[in-house]
Amino acid sequence: MVAGARAAEQPADVAPLDERVLVAGTTLRFALLLALLVAASVSMIPRTVWHLFASPEKADLEAACFLAAGIDPSVSANASFVQSQRQPAALEECTARFAQDFTTVSVSVGLVALAAACTVHRLLPLWRTRRTKVVPLDVVDVHGRLRPLLDELVTVAGLDRTPRFVVDPASQATGAVAFGRPRRPVIRLDGGLVVTADSEQERFRAVVLHELAHLHHKDIDITYATVALWRVFLVLVLLPWTAVGLDVLLLRGSAEVRGVYAPFNTHAHVLGGLLVLAVYLSRLEILRHREIYADLMAVRWGASAQPWQDSPVRRHAGEGWRRPFVRIAALWHTHPSPALRRASLTDPKALFTLRALPLLLTGLAADILVWHLNALPSEFLWLSAVLVAGLVIGIGGVALWRAVLYALRAGGTVPSGWSAGLWLGLGVVVGELTGPRAAMNQWLPTHPEALLILVAVLVLLMTWTAQNAEGWLRARRERPPGPAMLAGLAVPALAYASVLYWWRSVGEVLTDGWPFTTAGVLASYGLPGLPPSDAGPLWHVVAVLGLLPGTLTGAGSLWWSQVLLWVLPVLALVVASRPGREGTGGGGRSPVAGLVGGLTGGIVCSAGLAVALARLRDAELEASGAVGPLRLAQMMVPVLVICAAMALTAAVVAALTDSRWLTTGLAAAGITALVGVVAAHTLVRADAGSGPSAVAWSLSREAHLPYAVALGTPVAGLVAFVGRGAGLAGRGAALLVRQVTTRRRAGPHPAARPSPVAQRLLRPKWRRAVRLAAVGAVVTWVGATALAVDVSASPGPASLPALVPDRAAPEPSATVSRLQHQAWATAGGLERIEALRTAELRYSAAVTAVGEATDDTGFLQAMDRVTSACGAMDRATRRADAYLSVPSTAGQRMWTRVLTRHREMTDTCRDLATRPDRATAEAADTARRNAIDSVDAMSYWLAEKGAIRPK
Amino acid sequence: MDAKAVRVRDVVRDVVTEVAPEELPLLAGLAGFDDATAVQRLGGGVRRREPLGFGLGEVAALVTPVVWLAVDQATQQIVGTWVQNRVARTGVALRRVFRRSAPPPVVIPALTREQLALVRRSVLTMAAQRGLEPERAAVIADAVVTRLVLDETEPETAAAAEAEPDGPPEPLAPPTPVRPNGPEPPDAPVQPNEAAGRDGGPEGPEQPDEPTRPAGT
Structure with missing residues (x-):
């Protein structure tokens, strides 16, 4: 499903890999579901309460204020925003007059829901152990043999708390189930299991040990917490919210008004449905994983594998035309197929393999979480960005680390990681397109291609994660991989958080096209002489540059986290290059390539900076007497040159490096950026002549460094993909030419072993076609977005042009x-x-x-x-x-x-x-x-x- | 006829003791349930895959549910119509909700040859549905019929049941652990319950509403 980059060189280990070698990531996935349910409740309850308690007349009047302000609900969010900013004071006074506050009621309902969840959590075990359902073990243990046997198994499992054993005497099944609360665990034995306890003792031991393993893994804690929260959420939050929403969508008010707001309300409901699907499928998917963990632990504790071998196999399981249906049906099961469980006992590959569905659901759930986190005040934007990024990158990253570890230990194919990012990104895109976030009150956003920014960043970060994991795991083979993984996930998580912060602050308006004016952006810098009377191409570029990631240079924007994307690979390269390290896996040249490439890029960058600043001097930007244009040019032109140098360095190094091309390329780009920032500082300081040097350093600190880090790093990373593609294409072409030439001279050589590059070329065509399509999509996006950038928009009034243009809104219907x-x-x-x-x-x-x-x-x-x-x-x-x-x-x-x-x-x-x-x-x-x-x-x-x- | 009535759970206990003594622990567990609950629970579907369950979905071919469900089903056909039974069961459910007092145990009246044949067919059908081998099913069916026939020859045991007509269900399991070396007769004599005629059961033989088809014969 997820393609690999290349085979590891190590021979396969004889013993199966211990599934506990790395954390499973289950807790993070449960945490995402819990966060999603809590955030959705916080977002949905006030909406429901408001619709139930608010006076319809006042509510209509409050809504009327927006219409009265000239806001057309059927136009894009950007246009509505512009319109709302035309007379903000009047609009605020109008809405404040009719506003109705039900915060207290909402908080009360929220507390009731929380109390209900706690109650359900406590009552669930009581309900399942009620008198008409089960009996205590001692009632059925008429021979007195079960109790000692169970005590022995509990001792084998080494549990802190001995569970209470009960029996369902009416059940013919031969299984058992664990449930209860963390401090009062219960295991219910089926009647069939008790009856066959003597005749099939191995099976009895296996079943009980499997359930004890669930307790050992603390599976009941979070599973039943999720169950309780989920049921309360369904009944107390989602159902009322849906009813209110359907009322708004279909019944309330006139058909005319309902029609006007139909897109937003429909999007909100689709997102509600997707939330249910995401939570439900994710929960089942996690549970299936936990079953395999419990199987493996039971066998480790001495359970015979025979019960798994004896389990019935369904006919036609996944054969022929039934295959897709069987796979879809399997998504709704709480347990994996018996065949998979049997196979996992000898090779727990299933616990290490990357799968598309969990990643897709994670991306989707995270996007829905972002929508519901809108309820948070804007001061906590950084917190929500870190939370969402931590969960997304944590879940995808743990899966990736496990896959890389398995490939290295078992001698399989090391996953490249980009497809993991693609699936995560696809989930995000599905959430954005179906939900109201991007389109607001339209059926589709005007420029959905802008969402590819998020996809590209996730692809970049997941590829980085895979290569970083490979580097550390090869270099520190004998040490536990946990700490390295923690650091290796914190870095991309923070980097993604900084991108999310920018996306929420600036980027997401791009789904409606480029809304800014060159004059407005230039004026927003507050420098005298800006905007210039004649805004040439340079100023358009500067204006666009000023809104890309890197604009937000406050510490809370987390721009600084991108620097770690260079530092960690450099550390990994240094560790890998130390003598005595094994299994550098073809990456032996990487440290040298990274260092040489970075320094060469830095020299080229410095030369470029010198030339660019010399040209700026000649351009007489201060002719009008205002220092603004020159100062801004000194700010932005070095940024452009540094970013371009970083991108070039990353592309070249990625094209020429075999192993871990992205991390090596980024490390080289980072060195280039550092050299470039120092050179820019020196040159601008020299340029400033008698001016205080603090000005030059201030420029470098406030503009050059953040841009080089926050903008240059992702740009360099993405361009490294292009360099890598070009490198592979070049090598493929060279190989073909060599083969043709050799064939002409000496004929075919059957004994020749194909090189790794040749093996890559022999992969199935469809896989290459998919990759080509993905690259094509990204290129198309870049082109489409570039074309969509409307820098020629008319500037606003000369006094203080608006950042967002005051364009003539389309005539309303x-x-x-x-x-x-x-x-x-x-x-x-x-x-x-x-x-x-x-x-x-x-x-x-x-x-x-x-x-x-x-x-x-x-x-x-x-x-x-x-x-x-x-x-x-x-x-x-x-x-x-x-x-x-x-x-x-x-x-x-x-x-x-x-x-x-x-x-x-x-x-x-x-x-x-x-x-x-x-x-x-x-x-x-x-x-x-x-x-x-x-x-x-x-x-x-x-x-x-x-x-x-x-x- | 009153003197020859016998409780369903007594028949089940005796048959299980004879043909499947390893299932006596289950009967001990079921003893705490009233008849309606026991039938409802035994007749319910099998939970194959619960969250955090073992989940391999195997089902044991047990004798207890076959005998209890078949005898109960046949009794219902013999002593009343389907509608009456549903009403009675609803009453049981309501009683459980509001009073939680145990309903009187189901009793089997004295049976004619045709009715005994009906019981036998019911056991065979139920056994086939529950995955028992035909030979095993035949043994169980014979044991049930034998138990019912033998009961008619022991009228003296009926008197004991009269003493406690509305008492709680009697424990099915033997008071002491059963030795595993083979079946043995119950410690206490069989105690047929009160007269079936009190519930309005027909005096004579009655044709079942939906005759069951014997399976595996």
Whole structure:
């Protein structure tokens, strides 16, 4: 299933490999499931509670705020974000006014669910040992022979706690099962097993030892914790969430509104279904693994293998056309097939082999976990990134280390690791495409190819893991591999966490295309003179570069973790090159190749930096008098050169190295980067002339080093794949030419043994085709993404261009437009209009009172009323002005007119109040009539648009 | 007829003691269950693959469930209709939910030759369904019939059952461990329970609703 890179040179060990040589990774996989269930609960409970308890009117009004702000739910998330940033204060005020908080209820429900899970966990064993189900062992042990035998087996197993044995007297089966809580384990013996205890004593011992092995491995602890949490999650969380979701999707509100939000709600439900599938299949898959572990332990404790040999074999198991069906059906079994269990007793290969399904499910589960972790505050983004990356890389990495170890010890084919990354990445892509994360309220994201960034990174890191594992396992063959594995997994896990951090912060918007403007990005640096008036190609490149991994240089972004991707291979190379080490496996030239390649790359990089900075000096970037362009160029151009040098070094070293080409290539690229950063620092400092040297170092520290590490390393790693492919292609072509030439000269040589390269070329065609397709997909992605980068987008206003362009949003459909106007009116528009009317009526009444005043006292009192009315008018106008603009040009024109007329009315009102004469009275009357006309026109227009009901 | 009634569990105990004494531990375990529970549990499907179970899915060919289920099934056919039985079982279930008191044990009335033949066929069918060899099935069926016939010749044992008509089910297992060197008769005399006629059982022979087909004969 997962292809190997090359065969290990060691002969096969005679004894089967001890399955306990490395951790099984089961705990991590259970931890992923538990984290997924907890995160999903934290995310789903508030949504359900909100839908059940929130006032529908207020909820509708809160949703209306977004529509009123001109956000079109049917457009991409980026466009919605841009729209929401146009009038953030008004939008926030609107939503805050209608917000409903049910945090306390949600927390209470969450606590109830947790308590229910604990209760179920405690009750499950009681339910399974109820009076009508089982009887104590002593009741059926009428001969008194079972108890001593079981005591002996418990002693053999060396358990801390003696389990309670019970018997199901009605069961004809000849098995047993372990369950209970960690401190009170129970083993239930089937009636058939008790009856045959004397006649088939070997079988009895094997079955009981198998169950004791489950207790020894602490399988019941986490299995039943997961079972309890899963059942409570299904009943208390998932079912209500699904019901509420279906209500929102199919019943609540008008069909029009439901249709508008249908994509998001459908995605959310599909993701819920995938969560169930992922948890269920993963749990069964883990359980199947645990059975083989228990079998092996039972045999180690002295159980005869005969019961496994005697087990019935199903006919037609996996033959012919039934094969796919049998394999699918096997996914739902709690136990592996008898044939696999038998085979595993002599060779536990199944516990070391890489399999696609667990990796796919891991990627999928991790992606769903990321979606549900959205509930965490953004300050904890780094924590969620580390958690998810630790689980993904931990699970995939442990599987890979085990596979590499098995291949080395058993003399098999060492897995290359990239296919493991591909399966993990495929799981992530499935989660992203089916869930709402990438597409939001669209059926598919506009640029799904951006997801290949994550796939490529996982392929890179898994290949790195496999090669690193091979290096350490060869070099430290006699030592326990556990500590080396821990370090070997922490590094790619942190590296993936840094990529995830960037992806969540910046990268994921790329699924909607490139949303940034060159001018906006350049302006965001805050340097004087930026953006330049004439943004040439250099500036476009600089702008794009500024948003790739490496932009986020805070310690929390974990950019520094990428440096470990060089350091560890260098350490491995050093250890491997020490005299007396065995089994360097063709990697003997690697240290030399890495060092020489890195230093050569560093020299080339330094030369390139010198040339580039000299050209920058000549380009007169400071002609305008602002230092910004030159400073930014000094920041970015060295980054470009260093990254290019790293990529070139990695590609060349990977092409020329046989063993561990990626880790060696990255080590060389790392040396190149270090030399390059030092050279950049020196050159920029020399360039700065009399300026303080701290500036130069600051540039190198804040820009050159993070970019060289965080951007240069993954780029170098990916380009190393290209170099490796080119190297293999070149060697294959050379071999073909040599074969043709030899055949012409001397004819075929049957005794000649094909070289490893030739053996590689002889692999099945389909496998090569799949690899070719994978490479093609990556190349296509690179091309598509490059084409999708729209650097020519129009810059924003010259004063402070927006980072994300204020592009003209597509015209909303008639339905959405009507909904937006209705929302504008109901969320506060009508209320503002009524307030203006009320203020105007009050003002009119005050003016009338002035006209009707018969004495000075009455006149003065009436004038006070006018002054007060002016203040009320002013407040109403300001409040209306602070409200959201009308979500259409025509509507906004009318609304602006209303506001202008009322401002004029306020002004004339104040004039009248301070200078009551004929001229001010006439002006005020005219302004008042204009204001009334504008409000009537606005109301008429809204009614015509369908936003309000005509009076 | 009252004097010749016998409890199903007594028949099962005697037959198992005779033909499969190694299964007496199971009977000891089942003694704590009332008849309805025992039949329900014995007739349930086999859990082949539970999480953390052994999972190789082998099933022992046991005599106890064959005898108990077959005799119970035949008795149900003889003493009542299917609908009556379902109602009775539902009553048992409800009683268990609300009162948890043990229902009275199922008793077999005195049987005619045809009814004995029905019991025999029922045993043979059940044995075939449960994977027993035909020869073994025949031995079991004969033992059951013999036990029922012999019971009719021992009317004096009926009086003891009258003393405790609604008491809890009597333990099936012998009070002392059975010696493994072969079957032996039960320590206590067989105690037929109260009259079957109290439950409305028919006086005369009755044709079964769905005659069972003897298997393996």
